[in-house]
Amino acid sequence: MTRVTRLAGVVLLTVCGAAHPCTARQTGEDPSLPPVGFGSLRQEDVAVHVNAGSIQLRVMPLDELILRLLAPDSYSALHSLRESNAEDIGEIARRNGAVEPGIFLVTVFAAVEQAQFDPEQLTIVSRNRLFRPVGILPMSPLWNQHRLAQRETATAVYVFEDGIAVLEPFTVDYGGVRSDQWGRALQRIERERARIEARIRLEAAHH
Secondary structure, three states: OOOOHHHHOOOOOOOOOOOOOOOOOOOOOOOOOOOOOOOEEHHHHHOOOEEEEOOOEEEEEEHHHHHEOOOOHHHHHHHHHHHHHHHHHHHHHHHHHOOHHHEEEEEEEEEOOOOOOHHHEEEEOOEEEEEEEEEEEEEOOHHHHHHOOOOOOEEEEEEEEEOOOOOOEEEEEEEOEOOOOOHHHHHHHHHHHHHHHHHHHHHHOOO
16 A cells, blocks of 8 residues: 655656656666556546445546556655645544545545535445544645535545555445456456566666
8 A cells, every 4th residue: 555655755847748648667666666657547447436326436446556557647646645745644543543644535526506516425344344534634625615516526545555456356336336346357457567567678678
């Protein structure tokens, strides 16, 4: 999972792009992380959707292991979002004794007029353990109203305790409505990781 210490330690490389990916890793960086700039996945490829009737939720891990598999523009936007909130995330983690907190971006879509939502009802089940959010950081002013007009959206960063395994299947639950879509997302993730590793080996062989 995403380490709070890593939040402050990874520098956003804005010069990376699809045509000129960054092959170098940061000094002291986790060697299991793919280099920045090689990914091609869309945000939808690494998101879990929950249809709760009047509202729909999209839940996406903000873990560097996942983010680096995204296309450069998406990686830059989400990495920057996480970096800009690193101090608040770290404070929540420290208060709750978390060393490697689970960090997720949650977006709520209103399917009907005056749709209400309860942020605390979102939970994750990983390795047969129930995780409730220990902190929620609103990213849009509508979030704190807990009510949306039809087609409006609200977004927040969720912080969970240590232990959510993003490279294993997990279940997202909102008010008893469950989604196991992450299992299918993992298949795309593993294919992308294999593609990136093959490209790195090919480029290394040519140097």
